[in-house]
Amino acid sequence: MKVRDYLQIEPVEDVPGVLRRVAIGAEDGAPRFAMRVFEVSPGSSTPFHSHWWEHEVFVLSGEGLVKSQEGEKSIAEGTVVYIAPDEEHCFTNSGNDVLRFICVIPLENKV
Amino acid sequence: MKVRDYLQIEPVEDVPGVLRRVAIGAEDGAPRFAMRVFEVSPGSSTPFHSHWWEHEVFVLSGEGLVKSQEGEKSIAEGTVVYIAPDEEHCFTNSGNDVLRFICVIPLENKV
Numbered sequence: 001m002k003v004r005d006y007l008q009i010e011p012v013e014d015v016p017g018v019l020r021r022v023a024i025g026a027e028d029g030a031p032r033f034a035m036r037v038f039e040v041s042p043g044s045s046t047p048f049h050s051h052w053w054e055h056e057v058f059v060l061s062g063e064g065l066v067k068s069q070e071g072e073k074s075i076a077e078g079t080v081v082y083i084a085p086d087e088e089h090c091f092t093n094s095g096n097d098v099l100r101f102i103c104v105i106p107l108e109n110k111v
Numbered sequence: 112m113k114v115r116d117y118l119q120i121e122p123v124e125d126v127p128g129v130l131r132r133v134a135i136g137a138e139d140g141a142p143r144f145a146m147r148v149f150e151v152s153p154g155s156s157t158p159f160h161s162h163w164w165e166h167e168v169f170v171l172s173g174e175g176l177v178k179s180q181e182g183e184k185s186i187a188e189g190t191v192v193y194i195a196p197d198e199e200h201c202f203t204n205s206g207n208d209v210l211r212f213i214c215v216i217p218l219e220n221k222v
Binding site: 001002003004005006007023024028029030031032033035037054056058060066068070073075078079080081082083084085087089102104106 | 134140141142171179184190193198213215
């Protein structure tokens, strides 16, 4: 087994205002899916985009909005979000604190 | 997309003192893996067992121990745990509050 605090993991800033940590991934020996932790700063957003892989999201803290072609919904601590493969989506921090969420994806994708 | 608070989901008590909620699973259309949220009451433990599927775990709150054949490690909010396929393991609540964690598994397994 591998056990560590996710804050020990070096974050990557792919998009301004959005930090991503790979909490569990291929380097840990995980065979099928990867768990990432995102931190979105107030006013920032992930890009509105789509891809072949799904997202399984759990919001840890903060307040925000998740948007798809169906519309927009509020998210906060304890919200779970399922984004289907090829569904357009983005996550926006609409609050004053960092928006933190877990996002699990299949490992065929680059993490 | 599907958006809801995980507390809206009816929990199942497979083991005394251990509640399991399927936050995202096959019923939501998820094709590959399922996200569950566990609540272990103080003094309770999941069984020490192994199975062909891996676990990717993120601790939400509480204090506990994760045990494998390698030994025992402390877990708390923000701890991530990777349990490899066929690795024996259990999670024990060693604190005074509920131990809550996310556990993602491949969907070939029954959730």
